Amino acid sequence: MSSNGDTVPVPTTGPATTPPAGAPAEPPAETPAQSEAAHPTQPVTTPPAAPPAQPVTPRRRWLSILSAIMIVLGCVLVPVTATSFWVRGTITDTESYVAVVGPLASDPQVQTAVEEQLTARVMTELTQLDVIGALTEALVAQGISPELASSLSLLQSPLQDRTEALVRRVVDRIVTSERFAAVWTNANRIAHTQLIRLLEGDTTVLTQQEDGQLVVDLSALSSTIRTALENAGVPGASLLPDVAGAVVVGDGTRLTQAETAYRLVKGLPWVLLVVTIALIVIGVLLARRRWRASMLTLGGVLVAALVTIVAARVGADYAISGLEPANRGAAGSIVEAVTDRLRQILRVIGWLALAALVVTALTGGGPRATALRRSVGDTASQTWSAAVAWRHTPLVAGAVALVCVVVMLAADLPVGVSIALVAVVVIAGTLAWRSTRPSEVTG
Structure with a gap:
């Protein structure tokens, strides 16, 4: 009712209905606010949609194959190039050789x-010369007794x-x-x-x-x-x-077996160096995933350097294995001194490849690099039992491979131990690479 006494009609949403007598009363309808308060809704999270995969064209596929071939050839040529510089600087140069073996x-x-x-x-x-015998004969000729001559022979x-x-x-x-x-x-x-x-x-x-x-x-x-x-x-x-x-x-007879290799590499060190660098750089640039190609290339160079270090020791042992045992000590010292410079060159290549590999792994972009960094961060803040779980296998296997590489580059080891460590590096490195799952980044 209004203040002036007039009656104000109340609007209705529909005709009023009166329930029949004896029927139970219906509960009042809930308002939207009451319904939301009684049944709160949970936010629905939708995972980000993956970008559609780009189709690999035949041209892209052939470029990838060419990239892989060039990278493999470049990694194989790394120790060949190092050996060619060693041959030129030590084997073919007389003064350099004398400077090595003179001490x-x-x-x-x-x-x-x-x-x-x-x-x-x-x-x-x-x-x-038989000095005693000649002296005895001379004395006998001078007339000494046979008994005295026999006594002199006992002094021989x-x-x-x-x-x-x-x-x-x-x-x-x-x-x-x-x-x-x-x-x-x-x-x-x-x-x-x-x-x-x-x-x-x-x-x-x-x-x-x-x-x-x-x-x-x-x-x-x-x-x-x-x-x-x-x-x-x-x-x-x-x-x-x-x-x-x-x-x-x-x-x-064994050194003549090196004649062909000597002729092959003695005049080509700089040519081999240019070809090796060109193959590696172009191979990485042609790759569809350049970070991945860089990692594989650096790993290949590192393994090639380690294998060649072992091969140099095996070759040195083979070069003297046909000698008499009495001659092997001196010959081994000479061969060891001559091949030491080759091993030093290979160690420098190995250290550089290892440093570049670590930097690339920790600073590169892409899902694998991100997954690796996440594994490192999580492991640093969790217990050992969590660190050795499957999602942290890249870190554990990579650490094993890293320790083996450092040991091989820092010390001269027996051939058997070196071969075993190379095998561990290859297996652990492969496991670290294969178990780095990009899908973990979005988990």
Whole structure:
């Protein structure tokens, strides 16, 4: 009712209905606000729609195949290129070679091998001179009794032992002197010149023993040894002929197997370097997923460097395996010193590839890189049991591979251990790569 007494009609939404007598009353209808309060709704989250996959055209497929081929060839050529620079800088250059093997004049195994050989040769010559026998015959000719002559012959064995000890001391003094170092350096310079001519196909100038072994000729020490033995009072020293000493450095029949490889790489280091870099760079640029291609390329270069380090040690062992055990010590020292520079080059390549691989893995874009970084972050904040779960397998396997790589690059290991570590690196690296699932990023 209004203030002036008029009656205001009340609007209705429809005709009023009166329930029949005895019928139960219907509950009042809920308003939208009451319904929302009684039954709150949950927000519905819709996962983001994945972008539609782009169809791979035949041209794109062929470019991907070409990219893979170029990357594989580039990784294979990395150790070949390193070897070519090593051949040019150490094997073909005489002064560089002498600079490497010259310090081996003070190597204990080289000195021992030279001492044993020179002592044996001097004693062989003295035995052939038969100083005691000649002295006995001269005394008999002068009229001494047979009994006295027989007594003199009994002195031959102890005198020979004392003579050998004296000869060994004299030879040891010479081998540890500056004179030996000078002769050793000059002999290696001559031997290297002959080795190069062998690798170039000329076998007529190579100093070899009768069984075809390659030697470093030390006959320049003959006059020094003879004079020193005379001064030491060794009987018959003045009658000694030239005592030719030599250090066996390899099997000539096996070294000739390197002739083809030597000719192949000696003049191509810079060409190989340009080709290798071009193959790797173009291969990565042609790839459809360049981050993935970069990771695989760096991993391939790293594995190639590790495998070649092991191959260098296997090759060094093979080069001296055909020698007599007495010659393997000195020959092993020489081969080890010569191939050490190659292993250093490969280690530098390995360290660079490893650093680039880690940086690329942690800073690259794309779902795999994001999944890897998420695995690292989650593992840093969770317990070990969670860290070794399947979603963290990339981190665990990658850590195993990383430790093995660092050990191989930092230390010289036995061949068997090195081969085992290379296998672990390949398996763990593959597992880390395959278990990095991009789908985890959206989880």
